[in-house]
Amino acid sequence: MASRNQNKPPLPNAPPRSPSNKKDSIDEVPIDKRRKIGSGKMVGPATTGRTRQAFSVVNAGQDPAVTSDYISNASSDCGGIEFTKEVVEALLNEKMKGKNKFDYKGKCEQLTEYVKKLRLCIKWLQELEENYLLEQEKLRNMLESVNIKCAETEEQMKNREGELNSIIVELKKDFALLQERFTKEELDKLAAIDSLKREEEARVAVEKVRASLAEELEKAQHEQLTANQKIASLNDMYKRLQEYNTSLQQYNSKLQTELATANETLKRVEKEKAAIVENLSTLRGHYNSLQDQLISSRASRDEAIKQKEALTAEVGCLRGELQQVREDRDRQLAQVQALTAEIVKYEESTGKSSAELDKLIVKSNALEDTCSSQREQIQILRRQLAAANEKLQRADLSALETKTEFEEQKRVIHDLQSHLAEADFKIIEAEKLRKKLHNTILELKGNIRVFCRVRPLLPDDGVGVEVISYPTSLEALGRGIDLLQSGSKHAFTFDKVFSHDASQEDVFVEISQLVQSALDGYKVCIFAYGQTGSGKTYTMMGRPENAEQKGLIPRSLEQIFQASQSLTAQGWKYKMQASMLEIYNETIRDLLSPNRSGPDTLRTENGVAGKQYAIKHDANGNTHVSDLTIVDVCTIKEVSSLLQQAAQSRSVGRTQMNEQSSRSHFVFTLRISGTNESTEQQVQGVLNLIDLAGSERLSKSGATGDRLKETQAINKSLSCLSDVIFALAKKEDHVPFRNSKLTYLLQPCLGGDSKTLMFVNISPDPTSVGESLCSLRFAARVNACEIGIPRRQANLRAPDSRLSYG
Numbered sequence: 008m009a010s011r012n013q014n015k016p017p018l019p020n021a022p023p024r025s026p027s028n029k030k031d032s033i034d035e036v037p038i039d040k041r042r043k044i045g046s047g048k049m050v051g052p053a054t055t056g057r058t059r060q061a062f063s064v065v066n067a068g069q070d071p072a073v074t075s076d077y078i079s080n081a082s083s084d085c086g087g088i089e090f091t092k093e094v095v096e097a098l099l100n101e102k103m104k105g106k107n108k109f110d111y112k113g114k115c116e117q118l119t120e121y122v123k124k125l126r127l128c129i130k131w132l133q134e135l136e137e138n139y140l141l142e143q144e145k146l147r148n149m150l151e152s153v154n155i156k157c158a159e160t161e162e163q164m165k166n167r168e169g170e171l172n173s174i175i176v177e178l179k180k181d182f183a184l185l186q187e188r189f190t191k192e193e194l195d196k197l198a199a200i201d202s203l204k205r206e207e208e209a210r211v212a213v214e215k216v217r218a219s220l221a222e223e224l225e226k227a228q229h230e231q232l233t234a235n236q237k238i239a240s241l242n243d244m245y246k247r248l249q250e251y252n253t254s255l256q257q258y259n260s261k262l263q264t265e266l267a268t269a270n271e272t273l274k275r276v277e278k279e280k281a282a283i284v285e286n287l288s289t290l291r292g293h294y295n296s297l298q299d300q301l302i303s304s305r306a307s308r309d310e311a312i313k314q315k316e317a318l319t320a321e322v323g324c325l326r327g328e329l330q331q332v333r334e335d336r337d338r339q340l341a342q343v344q345a346l347t348a349e350i351v352k353y354e355e356s357t358g359k360s361s362a363e364l365d366k367l368i369v370k371s372n373a374l375e376d377t378c379s380s381q382r383e384q385i386q387i388l389r390r391q392l393a394a395a396n397e398k399l400q401r402a403d404l405s406a407l408e409t410k411t412e413f414e415e416q417k418r419v420i421h422d423l424q425s426h427l428a429e430a431d432f433k434i435i436e437a438e439k440l441r442k443k444l445h446n447t448i449l450e451l452k453g454n455i456r457v458f459c460r461v462r463p464l465l466p467d468d469g470v471g472v473e474v475i476s477y478p479t480s481l482e483a484l485g486r487g488i489d490l491l492q493s494g495s496k497h498a499f500t501f502d503k504v505f506s507h508d509a510s511q512e513d514v515f516v517e518i519s520q521l522v523q524s525a526l527d528g529y530k531v532c533i534f535a536y537g538q539t540g541s542g543k544t545y546t547m548m549g550r551p552e553n554a555e556q557k558g559l560i561p562r563s564l565e566q567i568f569q570a571s572q573s574l575t576a577q578g579w580k581y582k583m584q585a586s587m588l589e590i591y592n593e594t595i596r597d598l599l600s601p602n603r604s605g606p607d608t609l610r611t612e613n614g615v616a617g618k619q620y621a622i623k624h625d626a627n628g629n630t631h632v633s634d635l636t637i638v639d640v641c642t643i644k645e646v647s648s649l650l651q652q653a654a655q656s657r658s659v660g661r662t663q664m665n666e667q668s669s670r671s672h673f674v675f676t677l678r679i680s681g682t683n684e685s686t687e688q689q690v691q692g693v694l695n696l697i698d699l700a701g702s703e704r705l706s707k708s709g710a711t712g713d714r715l716k717e718t719q720a721i722n723k724s725l726s727c728l729s730d731v732i733f734a735l736a737k738k739e740d741h742v743p744f745r746n747s748k749l750t751y752l753l754q755p756c757l758g759g760d761s762k763t764l765m766f767v768n769i770s771p772d773p774t775s776v777g778e779s780l781c782s783l784r785f786a787a788r789v790n791a792c793e794i795g796i797p798r799r800q801a802n803l804r805a806p807d808s809r810l811s812y813g
């Protein structure tokens with residue numbers, strides 16, 4: 008009985024079987040074969056196939072009589088009979104009781120009944136045991152399979168655990184590395200923030216200096232203007248004074264000549280007067296002598312009269328002597344007569360002389376009058392001359408003053424000019440610093456930079472009002488552009504705006520630093536966007552055969568080769584690899600493939616037969632195009648000939664908008680690897696120069712057939728580009744880079760850590776104003792896009808490191 012019990016289901020007092028904690032092993036046991044085990048209850052096994060007997064629940068501690076009744080009521084083949092421990096124990100403890108000690112018959116009947124019950128019980132137990140054995144067998148099988156599974160799972164778990172452990176170890180390592188990097192990045196970030204702050208401060212200071220300089224410049228310009236005006240007015244006055252001076256000098260010389268002639272006349276008149284005076288004096292002398300003679304004659308007459316009287320008296324007395332006296336008298340009389348005649352004559356001549364004298368006196372008076380009037384005139388002239396001389400002196404003085412003032416002004420102007428030159432120099436320096444700071448800020452901000460270039464009007468362009476203007480305010484100078492469309496003005500500001508008169512050199516100067524950074528290990532991407540015929544190819548490629556009209560690509564390459572050459576002195580050695588491709592109708596074409604002979608070469612959908620040009624980006628953000636021809640280049644000459652080869656292979660066509668329209672996106676890539684033997688440094692830069700195909704309206708392009716297909720493909724890829732830009736600008740989680748070959752190829756430039764610059768080319772043609780507005784709006788969106796912060800690919804050279812891209 009004890010050995011049998013081993014295979015029996017647990018009795019109510021036995022400890023319940025621990026349920027399996029493996030869910031799957033429980034699940035594997037069919038529901039109808041599961042049993043409930045509870046205290047005080049015995050649940051029979053479910054039937055195993057043959058009979059399906061439900062176990063009923065029997066209460067423990069049942070009365071033996073009840074048990075007996077119960078058993079007696081049971082059917083004879085024990086079907087449906089269930090025994091409990093108590094029933095069995097009651098059955099085993101049952102005593103045969105007769106009516107009396109000798110009631111053997113009754114006892115015998117009881118015994119028979121008891122044996123029957125025992126048989127029934129044994130049969131039930133045997134069945135039960137059988138069932139249990141079967142079930143045990145099944146359970147064992149199940150247990151085995153579960154064990155196998157368990158072992159397998161355990162094995163798997165062990166393997167997984169191993170894997171997980173190794174992953175955990177790697178993750179821990181990564182974590183440590185990341186933490187290290189994170190702290191480094193944090194430190195870098197802090198340093199960058201610090202330097203940004205410092206640069207911000209410096210920028211503010213520079214802005215202040217610039218503002219004060221601008222103010223000073225303005226003041227200086229104002230001063231210069233007023234000085235110029237003053238100089239002009241002084242010059243004017245000086246001129247007028249000089250004219251006045253010359254007229255005065257002329258007048259003076261005229262007066263001098265007049266004075267000379269007047270002097271001459273005066274001299275002549277004085278001479279005449281002197282002669283007349285002399286004459287007069289001689290006449291006067293003569294007159295005086297005549298007067299004297301007359302007086303003496305009168306005296307002698309008086310004497311004679313006296314003598315006559317004396318003689319007459321004497322006549323009386325001296326009659327003898329009378330005759331003589333008469334004769335004397337007659338003689339005397341004759342003499343008197345003669346003298347009288349002479350006196351008369353003299354008197355006549357004296358009268359004549361006095362008339363002449365009077366005349367002469369009148370003449371002299373007139374001459375004296377003339378003389379005095381001339382003297383007066385001379386005095387007046389002298390006074391005038393003195394005044395003129397004074398004036399002249401004053402004029403000379405003022406001229407001298409003006410001259411000194413002029414010299415002073417000249418000196419001031421010179422000072423101002425040197426100040427201006429200094430200010431200009433300072434402004435240029437400040438502008439350089441501003442640009443550098445601006446670049447740094449942009450680098451820290453991680454924005455795509457946008458330069459706008461407006462091409463000049465071409466003979467084929469439409470005529471009308473000028474639609475493009477440039478603001479002149481200080482903050483928008485050189486950075487703003489205004490577009491006029493149907494009377495309303497749209498203002499845009501970019502990092503730089505080049506007007507139609509900007510030369511290729513002017514444009515290159517602005518990007519040369521960016522190109523240089525490719526040599527320093529940055530990924531640089533410059534692409535030109537714009538309506539067809541707006542000058543993208545001119546900007547990127549230009550006319551390489553003409554030194555002045557060379558575009559950015561040849562100029563950038565020249566700079567890179569020159570700079571790499573000059574860096575050899577510092578121990579740098581560079582290796583350059585060039586590749587060129589075009590995306591035409593969503594298909595990549597290798598422009599340097601030796602199998603290509605020209606644009607019309609027969610190609611498969613994917614380019615040259617058998618080649619799969621698939622784009623892939625690696626973890627470092629480097630782009631690889633499988634099967635693409637990559638050429639090692641050492642000189643600018645080599646690259647130039649490759650560019651020529653590519654230009655010949657490129658798909659171009661004639662459209663209504665452009666004679667030589669690019670029908671594909673052209674991508675030039677230069678990979679630069681630099682190693683410094685002395686410092687063990689390594690840098691890996693990439694320069695991507697991209698000339699996009701021009702956007703155009705189908706209605707305007709007038710395209711049909713293949714051209715229409717091309718135009719649709721171009722517009723689709725450009726619309727994918729704008730979708731990407733919009734998603735980036737909105738910082739959406741999903742950016743649809745994979746929607747076109749162009750956007751997928753540009754993914755590291757648009758969403759990565761490269762330095763990216765976009766040229767938006769604009770046509771000034773009034774009929775293209777709609778397209779220009781679209782381009783400018785798109786460019787403004789691009790300018791607002793944040794990409795990653797440019798990262799330099801530089802490291803210390805590992806002992807066996809090699810170039811890893813190609």
Ligand SMILES: Nc1ncnc2c1ncn2[C@@H]1O[C@H](COP(=O)(O)OP(=O)(O)OP(=O)(O)O)[C@@H](O)[C@H]1O
Nearest residue numbers: 462463539540541542543544545665668669700701
């Ligand atoms: N800055 C400029 N100075 C002088 N000529 C220019 C300038 N920009 C463009 N052009 C002239 O304008 C015409 C169109 O320019 P270009 O072919 O570069 O345009 P595009 O934008 O590349 O057009 P597409 O997208 O159709 O290829 C050319 O004849 C070019 O020489």
